[in-house]
Amino acid sequence: MLSEMFSFPFMVNAYRAGTIVAVLAGAVGYLMVLRQQSFVGHTLSAVGFPGAAGALLLGLTAPLGYYAFCLVAALVISRVHHAERSAQAAVVGTVQAFALASGYLFVVLYKGVLSGTTALLFGSFLGITSTQVVVMAGVATVLLTALVILGRPLLFASLDPDAARAAGVPVALLDLLFLLLLGATAAGVVQITGSLMVFTLLVLPAAAARELSCRPGRALATSILIALLVTWTALAVAYSSPYPLGFWLSTLAFGTFLAAKAVSRVRA
Amino acid sequence: MLTQPFMQHALLAGTPIALAAGLVGWFLVLRAQVFTADALSHVAFTGALAALAVGIDPRLGLFAITIAVGLALSGLGPRGQPDDTIIGGVFAWVLGLGVLFLSIYTSGSSGGNGTAAVAVLFGSVLGLSHDRALVAALIAVVCFLAMLALARPLLMASIDPRVAAARRLPVRLLGAAFLGVVATTAAEASQVVGALLILGLVTAPAATASRLSTHPYRAMALSCALAVGATWAGLFLSFYLPSTPPSFAILAVATAAFILTFAPWRHHAVLALVHGRRSEA
DSSP states (O other), X not given: OHHHHTTSHHXXXXXXXXXXXXXXXXXXXXHHHHTTOHHHHHHHHHTHHHHHHHXXXXXXXXHHHHHHHHHHHHHHHHHTTTSOHHHHHHHHHHHHHHHHXXXXXXXXXXXXXXXXXXXXXXXXXXXXXXHHHHHXXXXXXXXXXXXXXXXXXXXXXXXXHHHHHHTTOOHHHHHHHHHHHHHHHHXXXXXXXXXXXXXXXXXXXXXXXXXXXXXXXXXXXXXXXXXXXXXXXXXXXXXXXXXXXXXXXXXXXXXXXXXXXXXXXXXX | OTTSHHHHHHHHHHXXXXXXXXXXXXXXXXXXXXXXXXXXXXXXXXXXXXXHHHTSOHHHHHHHHHHHHHHHHHTSSGGGOOOHHHHHHHHHHHHHHHHHHHHHHHHSTTOOOHHHXXXXXXXXXXXXXXXXXXXXXXXXXXXXXXXXXXXXHHHHHHHOHHHHHHTTOOHHHHHHHHHHHHHHHHHHHHHHTOGGGHHHHXXXXXXXXXXXXXXXHHHHHHHHHHHHHHHHHHHHHHHHSTTSOHHHHXXXXXXXXXXXXXXXXXXXXXXXXXXXXXXXX
16 A cells, blocks of 8 residues: 555655645644643644735745744734733734734635635645655755754743843744744645644654653654654545544544643653 | 625624634634644535535534634643644644545545535635624624633733632633633634634734733733734625635735834824823823
């Protein structure tokens, strides 16, 4: 079955893109969970929808819209980042809802409501082009390099911002850089999962890894590994079943999360 | 405009739903539970599509599943407030189930198509029949009254849970009851602005109100007024600009009001309006 599956170029591309995306989402998602920024992560993923719809409306390619909108949304959210937690959530929520509403307006103006919308929201891993994979790989290389460079101070600033600030770590700058990293990751993942399912790959492998290890390095590696296994399996299952990738991806990831929770409870 | 029956139905359902959303939203912002509302709005999508896939009235699935998940979430954490990661994990999976139901529904023999999913996601307020609008309005009034009844104890339990517990207020129960009302309101609001945009109707007016007034009851009233105002203005705009969907117009007005609170001159003009004679004194 495997050789048959990989005889299709679109499945090869789906696996290439899926691998890139899983490594990114596993790593950046772990930091997102550590920093308790799930809501921001979900908002940046949702912003991909108006990005793609707007790009299509203007006659541009969807990936351009994904990156532009996700990075701009990250900048907008970073403006209020220093605010009190509840006020910040209110801004994030407003950004998300307005972004989705704009996406809907773009789709209505584009008159592509029937077929296009669900593909943008729930993904269509069958249509990934080789160019898209190359761009994704390039972006992922930049993002992962940035993550390696920022790793230690970012971890410090995430775990104890006050102590980090006192030690001279530029916490505000790191906050901004992390949001941009999260936005770019979401823009990459959205191309394979659709904008409503990005969040699955960001939050669930990381949440499972957090249950399995409290040492950051090991948890980060576990998160990437889980994201990879879940993505590979989900792609194979989605290929041979009539049900969509988003369902398999979220179900496998949620199952892994529950299993990790059970393991950590047995250990304790 | 008001002689059109579809506009009358939209206003009949939209007004009380906006009232409830404004009040619920203010508490969501106060309690830092906006993400929970985000999660419940996606659950509403799954609920409606589950019912469509099985072939029953989507409202049944909408209310049953949203309220069930809302109450379940309140049981997952201390003080009825679960951790962000848990909420995120649960709703990512629930959304995945929604995608499954969507594919079952669109490929099934029930004659479904993409329009139904889009209506669930982005609302179809102008397509409400008189009976549906009336039922939606009645449920919204019940939500609003329930919130009014909860307001005082919930305010205390939100601001200082320990003092509230010491005064024998059932803090946990209040948290659960509140999430029950949030879930019902989310299911209601999905009929007006759609599952994906509930968050805006709930958050934007509340966030605007919180920036304009720190007085709890005044901010609550303001949040309700802003939500109703945005709904009316949005319906009005989409009536005269036919290519603008009503849910977009409603959220655009609500978001514009929020952005205006960041304008430098807001202190003189808006605050005086909100606080009346007090700010002059």
